[in-house]
Amino acid sequence: MRLRLAAVKRFAAWLAAEEGFDADPILAIRPPKMAQAAVADLSDNEVGRLLKACEGTDLRDKRDKAMVALLAETGLRAAELLALDMADLDLDACLVQVRHGKGGKARRVRFSPGTAALIDRYLRARRNTVRHPAEGPVWLSAQGRRLSYTGLVGTLKARAADAGVVGFHVHRLRHTAAVRWMQSGGSETGLRAHGGWSDNSMIGRYTKTASERLAAEEFDRLGLGLTEL
Template structure:
């Protein structure tokens, strides 16, 4: 028994968020953890379940899955609650972690197909600036094209893209610095002439934005900083206009990985650019078209030529 009620847990959640900030967790990780815990406590209050006991955590996880949540979503939200309970135990707020040893939902082996060349061209075409568009509208189109091209060429995660600052981008040398990738690791990512041109066009229009002096690279067209949610919404609107079904910004990362290998790039190079430290992550992102790449490689090798 934890002896903590919902009100106690909500109050301690504020301190937990401060601890996450002190650990230099990314803004998105803080948000994801906070959301997961909040949803769990809300469910406990609604159903009358006791918080921070295994029965309620298992019941809530089952509820998420029964309601149609993907296994990955249920896993992430359950993890947030488990991280909170572990912190409570470490801080002496509860005698022991009640969720120690709790198993996460098994993840489905999803195969995510990369975007085709036609789909990519349609996405980019959807960002064309309308003739006579005012600077604010033109900047929005240039921004979205620059983001799409940058993500396509670098395979950078959406959260990493949003966190970029103007000073992180070196157009002359065609590279950008991702200062805090997943796990707090930084890296340099290269990009080519097309992304460079798109970024330059965006930056020229950015100069007249009222927040032009902000260090943030991406700016909203309504006088606001460009957020993680705004990136998802903007790109999903572009996909809708382009007729690309089943789009999610993360598909650009899968697409970048596939195109890298299909063009003859090395696996070690891809891992360095994408920020992966384990080969299994590379396989997870590139397995959808592995057979097609192997067939193309076989044709080039022409092993039957005696």
Template sequence: MAELLEDLSASFSRHLRAEGRAPRTAVLYGQSIRFYGNWLTKQGLEPTVDNLTRDLIREWLAVLHETNAAGTVLTRWRGLRRFCGWLVAEEILDAHPMKGITQPTPPAPPVPVLTDADLAALIKACKGKTFRDRRDEAVIRLLLDCGVRVSELVGLRVSDVDLDAESAIVTGKGSKVRAVYFGARTSQAIDRYLRERRKQRHAHLEALFIGERGATTDFGVREILKVRGAAAGITDRLNPHRFRHTFAHDFLLAGGQERDLKRLAGWTSDAMLERYGASAADARAKEAATRLRRGDRV
């Protein structure tokens, strides 16, 4: 008679203790084995090693995907895979039944977009006439209006910006060059910054954004956002990526076309649309449904 998974699970747990694995790890791995065995029983199958097959494991994982979060499915996958590996090492199984069953990849949690109140508070936090005030407002407005990567922002040169055309040329990943566009208030903020920039000792540099030590770096931009975010009362971690997500959300919410967003954001893959568009997808769906209520028009 084939050995019961429950009995083998006990031996596996002792093996984990001998390896010095954390007790919590043993518990999680044991849960994967127990839950799989319970599922087999519900299918009218014996919870034995004979039913630890690739096809049945695939079916079980598919059921888990329907009723559990992706992170939970990944935990169950890891536990059962580790158990199967031990069975092969102990020569209880000839081959690993999970070979070829790829690891589930939990989606990245949506990045919260910045609200109008957040943005107004950030701009207010930069109000002033000092060089830093002018620079920081220009940085924030460019991130908001253009959704550029932080590397693209710090890579901007003074000559890349055309204030009359309200546009700039950025160099993205793979040295790909594209145009981005901003509004009149951002143009005004950059103009004010450039007037103060001319008075600085690093004004001779090509880099658009400069500080006391020279050209502004990625870290410098993150520090600007950290300081201004704290002054604005934004308690969530504020970073350049949140502006990129906010830009994508606002563009789609306003009815912008996905192909245009790909071009403006410098993406070549549709997967990036899915990733960045997920930040506030429910809000956009609700807005679209509200606009399209046919019953309210008849």
């Protein structure tokens, strides 16, 4: 609807310039407000099951668990995760430097000491598989090259299937990080900086989802069901 209205307005403006057409009534039309779709995040239980599905002793297990934890905490986009180089990680400060975010914007993002420990565990395990372990890409494929988007999607979808998480896709971890932030009382300003959003259009969806869940929890806590009477 918005795209069609924009096209009509451009045509009306052209008619006004070429033919003297009165385009003001058309240009004054405002697009209708669109209903906000539900955010497809993961529950804490689903995230826990996904992490559990990554448990194991081989390099792929350690890599996948570290990636899931980092994505669920930071809300990094898949492309941002895959572009990370060793120089972008500061495990002591629990910070990751996103150098090429959406729109070319860079940012630094915090993660927990627990996730830092998982990343460190993976990096220690892969030392013998790379010539220069302190350089180059963080996430490696089985062939020792930078993990591709196809590789990321394939491995995490397989983990989700093992965990019984239905309808999984990588971007749901970004949604999860955002909803957890708002549900825990975080600010919209902080979330924008944390997730690298340029405006509040998506933030509003996360705020709405978090508010609805808090309201449901309060309803239960207050005992407002009629069976309580």
